[in-house]
Amino acid sequence: MTASARTESLLGDRTPGFAAHLARAGEIPWRGGPGRLVADLETAGLTGRGGAGFPAWRKAATALTGRDPVVVANGAEGEPLSRKDATLLRDNPHTVLDGLQLVAEAVGATRAYLYGRVSEAVLAERRAHDRVPVTITAARERFVAGEESAVIAAIEGRRNPLPRFRVQPAPVSGVDGRPTVVHNVETLAHVAMIARHGPSWFRRTGTADEPGTFLATISGSVAAPGVYEVPMGIPLDELLALAGGRGDAVLIGGFHGVWAPAGPVPVSRAGLASYGGSPGAGIVHVLPANRCPLHFAMEVTRYLAAETAGQCGPCLNGLPAIAATMAALASGQAVGQAGTRRLEWLTGLVTGRGACHHPDGTARFVRSTLTTFAAEVRAHQHGRCARERA
Numbered sequence: 001m002t003a004s005a006r007t008e009s010l011l012g013d014r015t016p017g018f019a020a021h022l023a024r025a026g027e028i029p030w031r032g033g034p035g036r037l038v039a040d041l042e043t044a045g046l047t048g049r050g051g052a053g054f055p056a057w058r059k060a061a062t063a064l065t066g067r068d069p070v071v072v073a074n075g076a077e078g079e080p081l082s083r084k085d086a087t088l089l090r091d092n093p094h095t096v097l098d099g100l101q102l103v104a105e106a107v108g109a110t111r112a113y114l115y116g117r118v119s120e121a122v123l124a125e126r127r128a129h130d131r132v133p134v135t136i137t138a139a140r141e142r143f144v145a146g147e148e149s150a151v152i153a154a155i156e157g158r159r160n161p162l163p164r165f166r167v168q169p170a171p172v173s174g175v176d177g178r179p180t181v182v183h184n185v186e187t188l189a190h191v192a193m194i195a196r197h198g199p200s201w202f203r204r205t206g207t208a209d210e211p212g213t214f215l216a217t218i219s220g221s222v223a224a225p226g227v228y229e230v231p232m233g234i235p236l237d238e239l240l241a242l243a244g245g246r247g248d249a250v251l252i253g254g255f256h257g258v259w260a261p262a263g264p265v266p267v268s269r270a271g272l273a274s275y276g277g278s279p280g281a282g283i284v285h286v287l288p289a290n291r292c293p294l295h296f297a298m299e300v301t302r303y304l305a306a307e308t309a310g311q312c313g314p315c316l317n318g319l320p321a322i323a324a325t326m327a328a329l330a331s332g333q334a335v336g337q338a339g340t341r342r343l344e345w346l347t348g349l350v351t352g353r354g355a356c357h358h359p360d361g362t363a364r365f366v367r368s369t370l371t372t373f374a375a376e377v378r379a380h381q382h383g384r385c386a387r388e389r390a
Contacts, residue, residue, distance in 0.1 A: 008197070010189050010215060010229050012092035018125040021094035028098050028129060029195045034108035035064055037195060041106075044199035045211045046191065050074060050146070050184030051253075051281045053269055056191065059181045060106050062171035066179030069107040069171075071132075072155065073100045075116020075185040076139035076146030079254045080303070081283045084215035085116065085185050087227040092189065093122050097134065099188030102195050103181055104132040111175075115139050115151050116185065143255070143307035147356050148182050150309075162309040163356035184281075186215055206232035210268045214279060218243040220251075220286035232279070233271060235264040245286045249293065249372060253280030255300050256361025259293075259372035262286065276368060292387045293373040294330040294380055297366065301326045304362045314359035318350035322366060332383040340370055340377060 012024060031037045041057035048054045063069040073096060077085040088096060097114070104112050112134045123134055137155050139145050144163050145154075152174050153161035166173075174180025183191070190212060194202050203211040210232040216239060219225045223244025230239055236250060240262055250262050258277030265271055269278045287293060305323040308315035325346065329339040347363035354360065370377055379386040 008193065010092065010095065010186070010193070010213065011088065011227070012095065014091045016091055016093055016122075018094055018122075018129075021092075025095065025098070025192075025196065028101055028192075030131075031102070031105060031195070034106060037102055037106040037191075038064065040194055040199050041191065044194045044202040045209075046187065046194060046202065047210065048184055049186035049190065049214055049282065051256075053278060056183065056187055059171045059183070060103060062169070063107040063109075063179035063181045066172065068111075069109045069179040069181065070111045070113070070155075070175045071100060071104045071107065071109045072112070072151060072175070072180060072182040073097075073114040073116070073185050073188050074146055074148075074151050074182050075114060075118070076151065077116075078139075078141060078143040078145045078307075079256075079281060079283065080143075081217060081219055081251075081254045081285050082281050083217045083219075084227045084282055088185055088189060088215065089116060089118055093118055094126060095189045095192045096185045097122070097126065097130070097188075099183075099191035099195075100134065101130055101132060102191055103183065103188065107179070107181055109181075111135075113137055113155050113175075114185075115154060143304065144309050144356060144358055147358075149356065151182055152180060162311055163358070164311075165355045186282075207266075207268055207270070209270060214282050216267075216279075216282045216284050218245065218284045218286075221245060221247045221288040221291075222286055230267075233266045233268040236260060236267055236284075237262060237264050239267060239284060240286065245284075247286040247289055249287045251285040251287065252283065253277050254283035254285075255304055256280065256357075256365060257283060258364060258368035259287075276364060290387055292330070292385055293369060293376055294326070294385075297369040298323070298327045298330040300365065301362065304358070304365075308358060309356065312353075312355045314350035314354040318346060318359060319362055322346045322350070322362065326366065329377070329380055332380055332385075337381065339381070343370060 038060045046056040112132045115137045147163040150163045170180045206212045258275045301323040305319040350359035351363045376386045
């Protein structure tokens with residue numbers, strides 16, 4: 001393992017052309033047949049970077065047992081606070097596509113898709129080096145567009161691709177009933193890096209339970225917003241220092257995430273467990289000190305209620321009711337504890353009952369807001385705001 005390999009970045013050197021990629025990274029490190037990469041992914045401990053954190057090797061191992069699998073690079077980024085997938089596809093698309101080819105080889109796939117924004121020219125310049133043709137499917141600009149079942153529906157050509165309840169997981173039955181491995185584009189970039197440098201190299205950063213790096217999109221009250229590659233488990237205050245962040249409350253995981261104090265909290269699933277959250281898709285948003293958190297929560301819940309698939313009760317009825325109650329609380333119209341009690345009841349009502357996890361994520365955000373900003377909630381219950389409205 002060379003020193004240069006240890007410092008190689010997911011974002012490359014921001015020269016996305018294929019010739020520059022070959023000069024920097026070399027040819028695709030083929031493994032010589034199905035199954036041979038799966039053990040390395042398991043040893044590396046790579047988990048999905050799209051939000052769920054599912055072990056990458058398990059998807060491949062499951063699909064490998066089926067007939068004629070399909071692989072998908074998921075580059076949909078409907079979350080308004082996330083920029084990491086778009087940045088990766090812009091600055092280093094070929095590492096993502098290398099990972100897609102390697103997963104295709106690992107499961108014996110003959111069909112591959114990229115769900116997101118990449119030009120056909122990017123695919124054309126590497127066609128002679130790829131073994132599996134890649135089809136680009138445009139991703140809808142909707143919050144729920146990146147949900148796995150919605151991605152599969154879009155690739156199948158459904159007119160209105162929506163999340164839907166699935167009896168079998170995608171690696172068993174996905175696109176057209178075939179075993180389907182759907183990985184976030186960042187996950188695939190990590191696959192390519194592990195194939196090139198090995199599981200031990202990957203484990204040199206991060207934690208024992210959650211190795212490697214992740215791409216963090218940092219926004220809000222920061223001097224230098226952007227996408228940063230950092231080790232899993234990095235203390236939150238150190239992460240914020242990279243971007244010059246200032247504030248006392250940080251939203252981690254985006255609009256389906258949770259609030260954490262801007263201190264030495266490890267940004268990992270284990271470190272955020274006590275707050276009820278996880279790094280998710282690497283979103284870190286610093287709330288400005290003068291920003292009313294309940295008004296922010298009101299805007300978020302309104303957005304989430306409008307971004308539903310509109311196909312089941314929790315989204316059709318529950319999320320609009322949550323948004324309306326949060327608006328009443330934020331505007332001082334919910335006097336006393338009636339508003340918070342209703343929110344607690346509504347979030348319990350929608351959790352675990354949707355066709356996808358959109359209601360669950362919304363409920364998680366609302367509960368975290370009520371807990372983290374209890375003082376602001378009490379102030380609003382008495383018709384005043386503890387912070388200046390922004």
